[in-house]
Amino acid sequence: MHAPAAMSASGPSLRQRLAARGFDAVTLLVLPAAIFSLLLFVYPFAFGLILSFEPKSGDWLANYQRFFSDSYLYDTIYKTLALAIPVTLLNLVFAVPVAFRVRLMRRQRLLTTILVLPITLGTVLVAEGLLNYLGPQGWFNRTLLTFGLISQPLRLVHNYWGVFVSLVITGFPFTFLLTLSYVTGIDPALEQAGATLGASAWQRFRHIYLPLLMPGFAITFCLSFVQAFSVFPSAVLLGEPAGLTRVISIAAYQAAFEEYDYSMASAVAMIMGFVQLAIVVAVLASRGLFYRGPASGAKG
Amino acid sequence: MIRDTTLGAKLWAAAVWALVAFFVINLLAMIGTVVTSSFATRWLGTWLPIGWTTRWYASAWSEFQLGDVLIVTFQVVGMVVLISGALGVTAAYALARRDFPGKRLLVLLFLLPLLIPPITFGIPLATVLYRTGLAGTFWGVVAANLVPTVPFVILVMIPFIEQIDPKLEAAARVFGANTFKLFIHVLLPLLLPGILAALLLVLVRTIAMFELTFLVAGPTSQTLVVALYYAVFAAGVRAVQSIDAMAVIYMVTTLVWLIIALRFVNPTQIVTRAKQQPAH
């Protein structure tokens, strides 16, 4: 801040030249947050990446070689995908018709408030609640028994389905609220125009809404998938963490906090990040095939 | 909005509402199970418990040292709210008001911690915090929780600040306000609703933030949700009702703030971040 006096003799000062490019005192306000982000987000990621190539023993790729040669480790990818992909698709397939229906509601707030509950309460509480609710003596099994739909209580906890249900309970509201915000973002006059031009309800969905919503659905899928893929507490509490629901985050956690092998843990975290990234990139790349402009009646 | 009145359309609508009702009923019943169990004397193999009691709350309070845990929780949450507010609002102001080279990259940098799940970046973050000795301490937990909340505040506040006409600030300057007075008399009152909404959401998110706190907390720096996880994890050691009583205490602390937050924000915003339409 003392420079300008010295610079003023020779043309525009440094401060003026920086200001012309958009750097001035106000811009500097971004610095604390940016430095914070570099220190606590970018640096740990970079550190973890490098650390993953510095295994406790063996050459620089040893961690990755171990991961991809040990079925106990590499199977976690399939197990996680086997949970995340069906759950995400199911949530999206259910969220779309519900969003289209709720869009017509005048008082949406009560429903959206109820749906926001499981997101706010978080996975630990949902896991605790489902342990009782879905258990052999829980209200869910009791109701099915009373109606005579089953003769034996269903086994719904400490297996794949417990984790699956918990991911639906927290994931469906998330997917739904995202979908709803995309659906309501589309000018209703477009549907009306479609109707006056002879398009039936299905044709209006197929030719107007769907193409306009595809980019939003792609983003919704990605965000929901990434959430489901990183499932952790419910996989431990509601699943069989040593068996069918030994998901990748459990592998990473055990490496770090049970084997104290931070190098291996970082490698698993990097693999987890890479799988998420690969799916997201694949989905978003296909998004390029669709229209991506504003979804309103053209003139703003 | 075109409302279809044919039979097929009505059946379809009924099916969709049945789906919603099924989901909501199960969700509420799940919460109801926890609450019922926390007041139950004994509850095995029946629809409702044999008798009712509140003693599990007292036992949960002492068994899990909930007094200490709650104090730590509120200290962590309070710190996270204050720091993420200070860092986030200033950065959002700069990003909303100035265009500079590298701005898009910076926004992407702030977007990433919200898109990447905490467990993915939490493991390397915990590693770094253990190396520096911060992990297990109060400030380690605060630092880890700030990673997603600072970007969250920034991304909520940018559209909010953008909708405030910069001419208002120019007008205040013309009428003789200096930077400090400008901030106190013009910016703060205008930004307050947005800041309040953003910070309330941060508060709710931080109370419920399990993964990051779990990865870096030590015995004296764990928050309520982490304590709850350990209690459920070690189920069998304590009575189920005691754990459920703790879960109810956790629900109440979260929901009180959620209800307050919902007075200022739309539920959808908890997921999608503020998309305020500028008034035409």
Place this chain on the structure above:
Amino acid sequence: MAIALSQFNEVRLDRVSREFGSLNALRDVNLTIKRGEFIALLGPSGCGKSTTLNCIAGLLPVTGGSIWLDKNRVDTLKPEERGFGMVFQNYALFPHLNVRQNIGFGLKMRGTAKAEMERKVDEALSLVRLQGQGHKLPGQLSGGQQQRVAIARAIVIEPPLVLMDEPLSNLDAKLRLEMRAEIRRIHNELGATTIYVTHDQDEALSLADRIVVLRDGIVRQVGTPKELYEAPAHLDVADFMGFRNKLKGKVIATDKGRAIVDVEGAKIGGVMREPLSIGAAAYVAIRPDDLFVAESGENALAVIVDTAEYRGREFVGTAHTKGGLELVFRSSHAVEPGTAVQLRAGEENTLVFAEPI
């Protein structure tokens, strides 16, 4: 599917009502539209004109009455089954489809063969003078061009009825005049039966064969532009037709359809548009063009001039009477604010109305 109704004679609204709280309600709207007619629905915002249009289009259900195309009842059909063309206020062009696809949308929904579709789209493009723009997306077009696409999209399906909902309200003044002429030209070329909603009486007067004036969901008057302009049936219609001076007074004499009204002691004579008896409260309505600065006190009001704005060929002045009535007048010569003058009402175009309900 769209009903084949190219051969029809009239569209009839029979006591169409729509209850919707108290706002946007329609009450017993009766209207018969002949084939090829251009009808304007005119009224202030909230008068029910857009509601009427949406009921005809099927976008809003009617709660009473019926709509007929000759002998076919259409109000029970879904919008997509009516086959009407509609031009929306914000155009509602599909942002993900290019101009050709937008125009061809209705044909595609009808399963028209590709070759025929291409031919019809080409015809429509040339009708709205957008040849060569077919592959652009709506976002790449100017407001006027988007408007042309919206019109082409509505007429390419050869609908028995074209509905237009304030189509020019999003355009600037110059484009609005240009598009107004375009809409008239296209109507003349195709002869499509058209219902046109507007709140701008200039638009209605210049475009329509007949104008329907609505207020509070009630049809106030139906007539040709000339009839409405010269002989509005009620005070509120007169207000819409440019009778800016509405002077409250009392009828002191009537004779063969004319009345003399006492306005603050001055006697003003005019044509009675509603039956009035001596002693009844009445309003005298005069256009600014029919108020002249005069010497004599006959048929005139004594006023003090407040302002006089120069408008090129003439002055537009405002003035007030002793009793506080505000008047707008035109003058060929300058008048100083503050001077006392007489404003004489031209007898032919001065109308006398009953008090509005």
